[in-house]
Amino acid sequence: xxxxxxxxxxxxxxxxxxxxxxxxxxxxxxxxxxxxxxxxxxxxxxxxxxxxxxxxxxxxxxxxxxxxxxxxxxxxxxxxxxxxxxxxxxxxxxxxxxxxxxxxxxxxxxxxxxxxxxxxxxxxxxxxxxxxxxxxxxxxxxxxxxxxxxxxxxxxxxxxxxxxxxxxxxxxxxxxxxxxxxxxxxxxxxxxxxxxxxxxxxxxxxxxxxxxxxxxxxxxxxxxxxxxxxxxxxxxxxxxxxxxxxxxxxxxxxxxxxxxxxxxxxxxxxxxxxxxxxxxxxxxxxxxxxxxxxxxxxxxxxxxxxxxxxxxxxxxxxxxxxxxxxxxxxxxxx
Numbered sequence: 285x286x287x288x289x290x291x292x293x294x295x296x297x298x299x300x301x302x303x304x305x306x307x308x309x310x311x312x313x314x315x316x317x318x319x320x321x322x323x324x325x326x327x328x329x330x331x332x333x334x335x336x337x338x339x340x341x342x343x344x345x346x347x348x349x350x351x352x353x354x355x356x357x358x359x360x361x362x363x364x365x366x367x368x369x370x371x372x373x374x375x376x377x378x379x380x381x382x383x384x385x386x387x388x389x390x391x392x393x394x395x396x397x398x399x400x401x402x403x404x405x406x407x408x409x410x411x412x413x414x415x416x417x418x419x420x421x422x423x424x425x426x427x428x429x430x431x432x433x434x435x436x437x438x439x440x441x442x443x444x445x446x447x448x449x450x451x452x453x454x455x456x457x458x459x460x461x462x463x464x465x466x467x468x469x470x471x472x473x474x475x476x477x478x479x480x481x482x483x484x485x486x487x488x489x490x491x492x493x494x495x496x497x498x499x500x501x502x503x504x505x506x507x508x509x510x511x512x513x514x515x516x517x518x519x520x521x522x523x524x525x526x527x528x529x530x531x532x533x534x535x536x537x538x539x540x541x542x543x544x545x546x547x548x549x550x551x552x553x554x555x556x557x558x559x560x561x562x563x564x565x566x567x568x569x570x571x572x573x574x575x576x577x578x579x580x581x582x583x584x585x586x587x588x589x590x591x592x593x594x595x596x597x598x599x600x601x602x603x604x605x606x607x608x609x610x611x612x613x614x615x616x617x618x
Contacts, residue, residue, distance in 0.1 A: 289479045290363040290464065291455040297524060298324045304498075306520075308528040309353050310539060323357065329440030330361035331451055334392065336443045337415055341366030341454070341462065344388050346414075348372045348381055349396035350507040353529050354420045354433055356517055358394055359465075363479060364455045367391075369465045371509035378403055382410050384468070389413040394433075396420045405430060467511055482515065486522040489610050496547070496585070498524045503545035503580075505530035506554065512589035512613045516549045519587070519610075537561070537578065544580040547587060548605075555592040559599060572603040579605075589613065 287293040298320045307318040318326075339345075345362050347369055349355040359369050370388060372381065374396055385393060393414045395404065398421040408417060408429060417430045425432070444451075460480025467475045490496075502520055504527070506513035520527040528543045530536035550558070562575040569577075576583070587608050591597050597607065 288460045288483060289458045289462070290360060290482065291458055293483060293522065294324060294327065294360060294364075295455075297521060301524060305526050307353055307526070308543065310531070310535065315542070318353075325444075326357045326437065327361045327364065328444055328451060329437050330358055331364045331440070331455075332444040332447045333436045333440035334361065334365060334367070335447055335451060335454070336439075337392070339365055339367060339391050341458070342368065343391040344368045344370055344466075346370050346372065346381070346385055346388070346390045346393045348374065348376050349394060349420060350374045350505065350531075351513055351517055351529070352396070352420070352531055355394070355396070356529070360521075363462075363464055364451070364458070366454065366458045366462045368463050370468065371465070371514050372468070373509045374507040378407065382407065385411045385414060388466075391415055393417045394420060398423050401425065401430075465514070467509070467514075477511075482518065483522075485515070485613060486519055489519060489613070490523050493523070493608060496523060496525060499526070500547055501526040501528065501543065501545045502547040502549055502587070503528050503530070503540055503543050504549035505533060505536040506549065506551060508551065510551070510589070512610065513551060515613055516587060516610060540578075540580045542580075544582045546582050547585045548579065548583055549587050552588055552590045552592040555586065555588060555600070556596050559592070559596040563599075571599050575599055576603040576605075579603075 287296050301320040303319045303321055305317055306320045306323050308315050309318065345367055347355055347358065362369050372384065378400055390413060393411065395417065398419060401419060401423050404417060405427060411417065418433055418436055420433045422434055423432045458479065460478060462479050463476050464479045464482055465477045502525060504517060517527065517529065528539065528545065530539050562578050563571055566574055583605050585606050585608050586600060587610055590609060591607055600607065
């Protein structure tokens with residue numbers, strides 16, 4: 285591996301793969317195809333917006349979201365600027381969001397849940413340092429400080445040409461020692477992970493999965509801010525595979541039948557929830573046949589943080605699905 289930072293990794297992969305498909309996402313009744321070049325442009329639009337508002341190396345960004353495509357692109361953009369991502373789970377309450385925001389003094393906050401919008405508008409004065417509070421959802425609002433993600437992309441697109449040279453220079457100056465992400469443990473302790481740490485772990489993990497090829501396609505929907513849930517999608521970028529990410533658990537069961545992936549990224553808790561759903565409606569079908577049908581019929585591998593309960597593991601194995609644990613990511617949970 286010659287790349288030592290995330291900007292270097294993305295630049296190398298974009299040069300290698302260009303117009304090849306990277307992500308798919310549902311767009312109404314159809315699917316939007318996102319190439320490596322498309323993804324790179326979106327990352328740079330977000331980075332340009334953040335740079336224009338004064339975001340600089342070492343600044344913190346709070347991301348309270350499931351691990352969806354907007355979140356992934358935003359994180360990669362922040363790494364291009366040498367910024368630090370602090371993730372919280374999608375279901376985090378606003379009181380804890382405000383407490384965390386004031387403790388770590390975030391330059392910008394990204395939120396997914398549109399149901400928080402009204403309360404955030406009412407209490408935005410309690411979040412003292414964040415210059416912008418950005419909702420990933422297409423929330424309709426008129427507020428100088430609280431905006432939606434579409435405005436970020438639109439504004440970033442207009443700024444990108446002007447800031448191209450500055451953004452390129454900054455991205456090239458990022459080092460492996462730059463802090464990339466801070467994981468907050470339930471006991472209040474924090475663990476800082478550098479860009480070099482992330483690249484090293486992804487390299488070690490990919491070396492053990494030689495059976496995975498660039499035509500494999502992963503699928504996921506994970507809402508937690510655990511190291512596995514947050515970083516496993518980066519393995520797609522590192523290995524050059526294709527991916528689709530659901531926007532909700534309801535969408536997960538609908539979309540996976542159309543995507544028909546070969547790889548599922550899922551936590552052990554998530555695997556047990558899938559097991560429960562499949563076993564609850566057999567209607568005379570065998571458990572393994574129902575599970576395989578529920579997962580799109582082409583699943584070969586599950587990448588997981590740890591194996592689920594034995595009966596869950598056995599059903600997946602009978603359905604022809606192999607478990608690939610990624611213990612390298614658990615290093616960040618210690």
